[in-house]
Amino acid sequence: MTDVRTDVLIVGAGPTGLVLAADLARRGVPALLVERAQELFPGSRGKGLQPRTQEVFHDLGVLDAIRAAGTEYPKMRVWEGAEPGQEWDMVKRSEPTDQVPYANVWLIPQAATQRVLYDRLRELGGEVRFGAALAGLEQDGSGVTARFEDGSTVRAAYLVAADGGRSTVRRALGIGMTGETVDPKPMLVADVRVTADAPVPDTHWHVWPKAPGGGVAFCPLPSDKGRLFQLAAQFTDESAGTDTSAEAVVGLLAARTPLAPEHIDEVVWASGFRARAAMADRFRSDRVFLAGDAAHVHSPAGGQGLNTSVQDAYNLSWKLAAVLSGAPARLLDTYEEERMPVAADILGISTRIHRAGRDGAPVQRGEEVQQLGIGYRDAALTRETREGLADGALRAGDRAPDGHVGGIRLFDAFRGPHWTLLTFDAAAPEAAGGPESGTGLDAGTFDGILELRTLRLPGCAAYGSGAFLVRPDGYVAWAGESAEGLRAYLTGLLTADPA
């Protein structure tokens, strides 16, 4: 790589980096995504997409491809040796509604998700520079200079560390990770292709909680190349090393399950880890931001890691794009302010689910893992100007729900880099106008910084009355009943930082 300049340097082409790069490409922001490996990650590890992530993927235009490459979660089947026994459902299933169109977690191997995101990035004109390993960085008042292992440099206005749990960027900045070991027992995760006659039907996620040496789970994965399963095995011996060789994985399955070595066609990928819950002490150092696993790591129990990472990227991308277009730099402070409490909550949820499920106890995962309740009611960007709201009313800071109103699907209206002003019934601010008209606000104020679309709609029970300004990442930024209130909010948002 020769020495280059860009607006945003993204380090790491995992889910975080790919979502960020695709969304910045969609916004026309010059960005460079670099990846140490020579190719995309090949394993299945983060295989559950929660409802909120599916909504983000709808907005990013990849949900159809994600649905085509995945499937619903199967039920669990508990075995004792070669004896299949009780069945239970880990997923608390719900029917989709008008407000929550994707009601259940969706099973898709992480590698397939990354492939879909990569294809979308390329469709939007972006690329990944593979084989580019960041070695260090320096920053000053106007930008960041990143050094690569091959001696080249990149100069960028901002850098985003999407380089995973062992983040080189985080270490280079000296930002600590504070946390704890969730479980001292080592785990092995592997993708295993089995023969057509292997005695594990694709209809179930098979578990052997009392297997000799430690519990085993074997989950069927959607695959267009034969029968693929994700193996997760625990070692009761805390000092055990996790041997990730194909021989060791085959030997483990033969020793702990009814599968014989001849049932295993191929060990596609394997990795070992110990469950930890830890969070970076800061998510920002001046012009550098930490996102995804670089900012927080936790147990895979509850399927939160990839999902939280995608949403970090979605929270940050529109803010970076706005500031690079001229919005005040303080907008970037709100990334850490909004995402740190979310990460702290996720750490607690994953640790609780991990510990509750130790020794194979059947733990059903409910609404707390779906990430639909995440919001920013108390954040600096949020303004609720209405008073006397009923309990349970939609408020500024909440996720903006979907719905079909006046022949329009709201998620389709939100889709894209713009902000959306929704006004419902007679209480709408007079400045909002109809779908074709402007906001009535000084258009110049927003020119080149934020695009605002307005929709005047008949009433919608999920929203209630009033007007709702929806951020590009799908949260209600402002709710109120007067054009003056809206004008004051937007003016405040875009007023330059004091010199």
Ligand SMILES: Cc1cc2nc3c(=O)[nH]c(=O)nc-3n(C[C@H](O)[C@H](O)[C@H](O)COP(=O)(O)OP(=O)(O)OC[C@H]3O[C@@H](n4cnc5c(N)ncnc54)[C@H](O)[C@@H]3O)c2cc1C
């Ligand atoms: C064993 C295991 C099981 C998991 N199971 C689940 C699950 O069931 N559900 C779930 O939601 N999550 C799960 N996760 C978590 C999920 O995989 C992660 O949260 C997700 O991959 C984080 O994405 P990321 O892009 O932040 O980081 P990563 O996916 O780790 O990507 C970081 C990228 O940065 C690259 N990189 C690193 N250093 C450099 C450098 N110096 N220069 C350039 N590039 C660099 C890496 O090669 C990598 O491609 C699991 C994780 C593990 C380890």
